[in-house]
Amino acid sequence: MIRTQAHGDVWEISLARAEKRNALTPEMLASLKQAILAAPNSGKALLLSGEGAVFCAGFDLSLCKESPEGEVMRSLLIGLHACVTVLCELDIPVVIAAQGAAIAGGCAVLGGGDVIVTNADAKLGYPVARLGVSPAVSAPFLANLAGVGAARVRQLENGLIDGRTALACGLAHECLDRAEDVHPRALDLARQLAAKPASALAATKRWLREIAPITSADDGLHASLSLVGGEEERRMLPFAWNTSR
């Protein structure tokens, strides 16, 4: 459910579960992490994309049905945290094609992107507190991407925003009119980046990590984990499969 392909100097990793809106499973997150770690660390650009109409609708919460103790949710959160962390540690530029939707865990992945392209009608955000789930796992990455003020609003507002609002608040860097233009544009940007001097890009990425580090990433994960399997989550999470999405 993770596909890797090379387009010349662009290394593309795709979420390939279009029939489920690329909803993330623990296995997908494990494969995604491996794919990111396998990416070349010089001379290329990474393009992260989702096949089909939307980039990623978040965790596949239907899997949590079978594990009321929260084992699945725990591995989803840990897997997500690991994926975004390894994305952030890459020395090659990361472009994300976020067409259609980047919701909850899917929105969290944006925290690992250097250049994020979306479209005007896309839906982005973290509407998971309504399910008794804390999105805190992605807060440290979101705060680095869009600033602590925007992170606070997005994490607590419990709703979705469109692509233009995402552009305005720093969650995306380009917003196109049409969803079908997002992937070609992101690929084009990744090609432009891959053509730039690799050592200068790597030095710049490392320097930015040094002067603007992601802080409290482990605290974010633990805040989310602390609620897993608790009374509130057990009561609220079934909304995810009892209501149509």
Add this chain to the structure above:
Amino acid sequence: MSLATLTTSGPVTTLTLNRADARNALSIDLLRDLHGAIDTLAAAAAAPNAPHVLVVTGAGKAFCAGMDLKAVLGNNDLALELLTSLAKLTVKVRMLPMVSVAKVNGAAIGGGCGLSCVCDLAITHADAKLGYPEVDLGVCPAVVAPWLVRKVGAGRARKILLIGGLMSGREAHACGMVDVLCESASDLDTKADEIVKRLATGGPQALAATKKLLNELDGSLDESIVLKGAKLSASVLATPDAQQRLRAKLGA
């Protein structure tokens, strides 16, 4: 004649980069004169009725075309001296108690764009060209990066610095690198005067105290970061790859 001219009118001082024939590119000499001008302002700042708004602008068509790298090609010590001088200047400008306004009259590139971001406010017109093309030349924009991060946040800074190239004044305004946008260059003077007039109505002590706090909040006064940036930038600049690209670009 000094390459950095100060003119004062009431509460407003204008600092003009005066090297129009080189698009105000930052040479060792221009940076030395800029240091001199900022030192003069800092020394006079405590006097009663001292100016409490500073406008920084460029003579001629450009605001500042960036580091004058042609003169330091092949000389790593001189390159480090140039970058260190810029690094120290940025902190000095930021530490001034008066509010600073970058009046970006034209191109603001690399170190020039950095100078604009160091100021408290930046104003430009839709057709000006701004940005950080360092990575395109194999160079690392390490001295200016902390100021861009403080201006637009880490996420946008990452995008801007990695994509490189230049953007229009309009795009710079959209991503927060510029605070006030005029539609055309001919409106810039009027608009800048309007902003400056408003700033000048503020109490000098209130503005200075606020600026000092903001500088503490965002780590602006930590000179060690930009000095480390200067060393990093110089070390990347010294690589054969960067030297070759710069030679090709500068025709040297």
